[in-house]
Amino acid sequence: MSVSVSVSLSVGLVVAILACLLVQCRPKGGLEVGVDKVGAIAFDPSTDDPAFRPCDEERIAEYYRVFPRYGEGLKTIRDQLRPALETLPGIPGENGYLTVRFIVNCEGAAGRYRILEVDPGYRPKSFPAPLRDFLLGQTRELQGWTPGRQEGEPSDSYYMLTFKIRDGRVVDLLP
């Protein structure tokens, strides 16, 4: 083995080992950022409106960090949706939680909706399509948010609205 190859191999190996041990990559800002974190919602051209865009795809914070708001909060949402929710006919035996997770951008627009469903034991389930579509549609009606704020500036954020369902009727809004 030539000297230069040995030196290169050795230095590379030492640097790699030290990098593994010592280098700790810290995401910027101290908030959970990035497109591969838990619950990240990437653009899906088959379902998402291309006109809706986050202001910064790399810095979408969670609602509990930057506090986006719809009116006064859950009370306003509840008051607005109540008339429509009361029209649900009910489906015996359909119980659980249907969560709509979406993005509120720095301009107060909402988009990129995703549905997550569980039964009362928190196991995956699928509610009937008409119920899912209805609740998704109601959530889409919520536009004109007060965006969250990060370091004093309007910020994109993830938000979630959970419908607690009993016999196909919404009995509560969370969280």
Added chain:
Amino acid sequence: MKALKYIALSLLSLALLLAVLIWSFFASLTPRERAEFWFVQQKGYPQGSAAEQWRLERAIRADSSFAPAFMEKSVSHNKRGQFAVGFALLDHAVEIDPVEYLGYRGFVKLYMLRDYEGALRDFERLDSLTPGVRDAPWGEDIYYVLGLACKQRGDWERALHYFSRSIEETTREQGEDWVEVRNFWYRALVRLALGDPEGALADLDTALRLFPRFTEAHFWRGKVLAELERSEEACAAAAGALELFAAGQYYSDKYYELPDQLYRSDIETFLQELSCR
């Protein structure tokens, strides 16, 4: 040239030695120690980040009986609405170490999912597993949260029992100042539901004696006074509540709406109903 050769060989030897040492270190660890190593590592990354989740997964693979890794991995999933994944992890943590994690699971069910029956089961099981110990699930007195779960189910008598127990035992052991003051507020609401406005008023007065800037107690005192047809006092109480609310003095939580969360419009609507001068 010879010197360079020696330097190269030395560096290569050093690199190989480092590699052997690191391998030996990991090989000498027990599965639990490996799991603890990765668990400590994940603390340096934001909750819910890919880096944090990867390290927690490594901890779980190293030792599938290491409950803290399951619990910690569940947190970001539940906070972000992924309850199927979150509870699969959290249920596993509870299965491994029920005394440590039943309280947290009960807390999540009570506040984030309003699963009052589920929360009750968890808190009651925790209480039964620790005889002679007053548990504090996620920092709250167990009798307070049991009372709250019962109240939210409309189980008034049991709610009354648990709130009273929380108040009495804390008072006896540490003094009244240490009682979670919301015990008195929520017990007042229970008394109101049971048709005892005078009892509710007494509780709210106690709450305000202990915590004069308790906005929710002022508001509900106004409600009770209105029910007792003491309108002028009701107006004063409601006005006091609005003033405190405007000053930012009210209970709230960044993750979820609290039971009986008070909103500004609640107070304003009440004042309008009273037609206060």
